[in-house]
Amino acid sequence: MNLIFPFAIIFLLGWSVWYIISPLFDGTNTIPVQISRDELERKKVVLMRQVKELEMDHHIGNLSDEDFESGRNSLKNEISDIMAELRNKS
Amino acid sequence: MIPVLGSVSLSLALGISAVSILLFSLFLRQQDYRYFLAGWRASVAVSALSILATFLLLNELLASNFDISYVAHYTSLETPTFYKFTALWAGQSGSLLFWQFVLSVYALIVLFQYKNSYTKLMPWVIMVVVFVQVFFLILVNFVENPFAPTEADFVVANGNGLNPLLQNLTMAIHPPTLYLGYVGFTIPFAFAIAALITKDTGSVWIRSIRRWTLIAWLFQSAGIILGGWWAYQELGWGGYWAWDPVENASFMPWLTGTAFLHSIIIQEKKGMLKTWNMILILLTFTLCIFGTFLTRSGVMSSVHSFAVSNLGPVFLGFIALILLVCIYLIVDRFPILKSEKRIESFTSRESGFLFNNVIFVVICFAVFWGTIFPVLSEAVRGEKITVGAPFFNQVNVPIGLMLLFLTGVGPMLVWRRTSNEAFIRNFSLPTLTGLLVFIACFFMGIRNATLISFPLVGFVMVAILTEFQRGIKSRITRFNESFLNALTTLISKNRSRYGGYIVHIGIVLMFVGFSGKAFDQESEFALKQGDTQEFNGYKFELVSIIPQERPNHMAWIAGLNVWNMQHQLVTTLFPEKRVYFHRDPNPDKRQPHSELDIYGTVNKDIYSIFSGVDMEQRIAYLKIMINPLVWWVWFGGYILVFGTVISLWPAREGS
Numbered sequence: 001m002n003l004i005f006p007f008a009i010i011f012l013l014g015w016s017v018w019y020i021i022s023p024l025f026d027g028t029n030t031i032p033v034q035i036s037r038d039e040l041e042r043k044k045v046v047l048m049r050q051v052k053e054l055e056m057d058h059h060i061g062n063l064s065d066e067d068f069e070s071g072r073n074s075l076k077n078e079i080s081d082i083m084a085e086l087r088n089k090s
Numbered sequence: 091m092i093p094v095l096g097s098v099s100l101s102l103a104l105g106i107s108a109v110s111i112l113l114f115s116l117f118l119r120q121q122d123y124r125y126f127l128a129g130w131r132a133s134v135a136v137s138a139l140s141i142l143a144t145f146l147l148l149n150e151l152l153a154s155n156f157d158i159s160y161v162a163h164y165t166s167l168e169t170p171t172f173y174k175f176t177a178l179w180a181g182q183s184g185s186l187l188f189w190q191f192v193l194s195v196y197a198l199i200v201l202f203q204y205k206n207s208y209t210k211l212m213p214w215v216i217m218v219v220v221f222v223q224v225f226f227l228i229l230v231n232f233v234e235n236p237f238a239p240t241e242a243d244f245v246v247a248n249g250n251g252l253n254p255l256l257q258n259l260t261m262a263i264h265p266p267t268l269y270l271g272y273v274g275f276t277i278p279f280a281f282a283i284a285a286l287i288t289k290d291t292g293s294v295w296i297r298s299i300r301r302w303t304l305i306a307w308l309f310q311s312a313g314i315i316l317g318g319w320w321a322y323q324e325l326g327w328g329g330y331w332a333w334d335p336v337e338n339a340s341f342m343p344w345l346t347g348t349a350f351l352h353s354i355i356i357q358e359k360k361g362m363l364k365t366w367n368m369i370l371i372l373l374t375f376t377l378c379i380f381g382t383f384l385t386r387s388g389v390m391s392s393v394h395s396f397a398v399s400n401l402g403p404v405f406l407g408f409i410a411l412i413l414l415v416c417i418y419l420i421v422d423r424f425p426i427l428k429s430e431k432r433i434e435s436f437t438s439r440e441s442g443f444l445f446n447n448v449i450f451v452v453i454c455f456a457v458f459w460g461t462i463f464p465v466l467s468e469a470v471r472g473e474k475i476t477v478g479a480p481f482f483n484q485v486n487v488p489i490g491l492m493l494l495f496l497t498g499v500g501p502m503l504v505w506r507r508t509s510n511e512a513f514i515r516n517f518s519l520p521t522l523t524g525l526l527v528f529i530a531c532f533f534m535g536i537r538n539a540t541l542i543s544f545p546l547v548g549f550v551m552v553a554i555l556t557e558f559q560r561g562i563k564s565r566i567t568r569f570n571e572s573f574l575n576a577l578t579t580l581i582s583k584n585r586s587r588y589g590g591y592i593v594h595i596g597i598v599l600m601f602v603g604f605s606g607k608a609f610d611q612e613s614e615f616a617l618k619q620g621d622t623q624e625f626n627g628y629k630f631e632l633v634s635i636i637p638q639e640r641p642n643h644m645a646w647i648a649g650l651n652v653w654n655m656q657h658q659l660v661t662t663l664f665p666e667k668r669v670y671f672h673r674d675p676n677p678d679k680r681q682p683h684s685e686l687d688i689y690g691t692v693n694k695d696i697y698s699i700f701s702g703v704d705m706e707q708r709i710a711y712l713k714i715m716i717n718p719l720v721w722w723v724w725f726g727g728y729i730l731v732f733g734t735v736i737s738l739w740p741a742r743e744g745s
Binding site for chain 2: 002004005008009012013016019020022023024028029030031038043046049050052053056057059060061062063064
């Protein structure tokens with residue numbers, strides 16, 4: 001019983017140290033590109049949802065024609081920029 | 091040896107948290123991704139070790155290891171297993187460890203959520219979370235160690251046991267729920283600080299934290315409602331909110347958090363209120379820490395603060411540090427936080443949101459001032475001037491009613507400018523409803539604050555339902571859907587907005603319950619077994635007093651028949667008079683407690699308290715309260731939670 005606990009503490013310490021430092025020896029040192037792609041994809045989906053919401057707001061009279069057009073155009077431009085960026089990354 | 095393992099885990103977690111911050115600093119300096127990965131893993135280890143320590147303490151509580159001071163203080167051999175489990179957050183050090191536990195769980199979710207999606211905010215987000223963890227780890231390692239041994243030269247045979255007030259099912263759920271709210275605001279705070287540091291104050295961080303803020307807000311709301319429910323059924327004064335300092339401490343971050351949830355809509359849609367949003371979320375987190383300070387420092391006397399300690403200066407130092415960093419960052423980044431657009435009209439949805447924000451912050455300030463005034467008066471003038479419920483009610487009831495009014499007005503206003511035509515179209519029906527309710531209340535003889543609140547309830551309810559009706563009508567004309575189909579699709583495709591409206595319905599229903607307070611009635615009387623007493627249209631008959639010995643207390647149960655004036659039995663109530671630790675030879679250690687019984691209906695509650703007993707003469711001393719409309723507070727709470735869950739529910743991929 002008395003031996004188990006010192007070993008448990010040594011194991012806990014050893015595991016923690018190894019778990020933390022192992023990426024320093026076998027990890028990659030550049031930030032993966034795929035990661036920022038995912039972020040852009042997510043942004044695109046959010047913006048597309050905002051367009052749909054804008055359309056509904058306009059239809060139920062919460063948004064004037066002028067505001068609807070300018071809002072939709074600015075969102076569409078933003079989506080186009082993201083799609084261009086995604087094409088560049090692929 | 092398990093206590094040693096627990097202490098080692100906490101020490102190791104503190105050491106590794108420093109390593110984690112160092113690794114992220116190296117990553118930011120050298121842009122070597124390996125440092126980021128190692129820092130990420132170090133953060134995982136900090137959380138894993140903190141969770142391990144919590145489970146070890148839980149194990150000791152369940153095993154009644156009285157060698158640990160915390161276990162001996164908050165449990166005894168007679169404490170039921172369930173309450174040994176809840177003793178984890180009953181005392182100072184346990185609740186601080188529990189804070190760290192909840193934060194660790196949240197941190198792990200964030201770490202794994204963003205594991206494969208690196209953004210430039212992430213290193214800073216993780217560092218801020220770890221920084222908050224460091225604070226709590228310092229507390230549990232050096233100030234209030236939950237694994238500290240019992241200071242006695244002999245073997246402790248039994249512990250003190252849990253405070254009877256905490257031996258209640260609601261009290262078992264209420265603190266963790268509230269903690270999930272308090273701690274949850276750490277994540278939006280971390281994103282806000284990261285956005286300020288990286289100068290990426292656009293809409294990315296807002297989109298990243300909306301869900302997190304809503305989760306924290308949901309738990310904070312549920313925690314507050316559960317706290318009210320516990321106070322109502324356990325404390326025996328017939329109310330659910332007393333403007334107690336600890337209640338106020340949980341209410342303040344809720345107010346600023348609610349304001350933030352509204353104003354981020356403006357930033358997302360219009361690019362406005364960027365500075366305001368930053369201030370709100372930073373303030374919300376600071377108020378969460380302030381709330382923990384109030385509960386845990388013992389600086390305020392409250393029925394809810396079960397711990398007294400000298401943690402005050404440490405917490406105040408941490409709050410001061412947070413405020414200094416936040417103020418510096420906001421002042422320094424002020425030029426990039428400027429709004430992209432301006433509010434163009436008084437009658438626009440933007441101004442509606444702004445007014446509602448101002449009201450939330452004004453209520454928050456009033457509550458803050460009333461809460462800290464006794465401490466300030468004592469510090470400045472040497473005498474403690476207590477600020478009671480009348481002050482809070484006098485200030486907050488009119489402002490709250492204004493907020494209720496804006497809850498109805500907001501959805502009816504149009505973005506940018508509401509034309510006269512739209513104004514008349516949107517406001518006619520709700521205003522007419524409000525007027526009709528006012529006239530009805532007036533002729534019913536109502537002359538108190540409910541003469542304003544009930545018409546407002548009608549106004550807001552119709553305004554929200556009109557918003558649903560317009561959305562449904564739009565879908566029916568555009569997509570030729572049936573009414574039911576249009577309703578479900580409307581909600582499922584716009585969860586955030588319509589979930590929000592459902593939350594508003596919940597709040598309106600809660601206001602119905604709050605209004606009922608104006609009609610409360612109460613009476614105290616002594617009843618001999620077999621006797622009856624009339625009160626408020628009911629006849630109360632004491633049919634029995636039964637003594638019963640239970641594992642950790644002695645109980646006297648009163649059997650109280652309630653008859654209506656038509657001689658029909660309405661219900662039988664069983665309020666109890668209890669004495670905890672009744673076997674303790676020292677009478678001073680025995681704790682009397684009244685376990686009340688409530689008969690709740692939609693229109694009123696019959697609330698019975700067994701205050702005292704004379705077994706020789708078989709007399710029960712009773713207090714009866716008739717509390718109208720309280721049921722609506724809890725029902726509104728359910729609706730609020732339901733609406734928030736709808737808002738939170740993730741949209742289907744590709745929808």
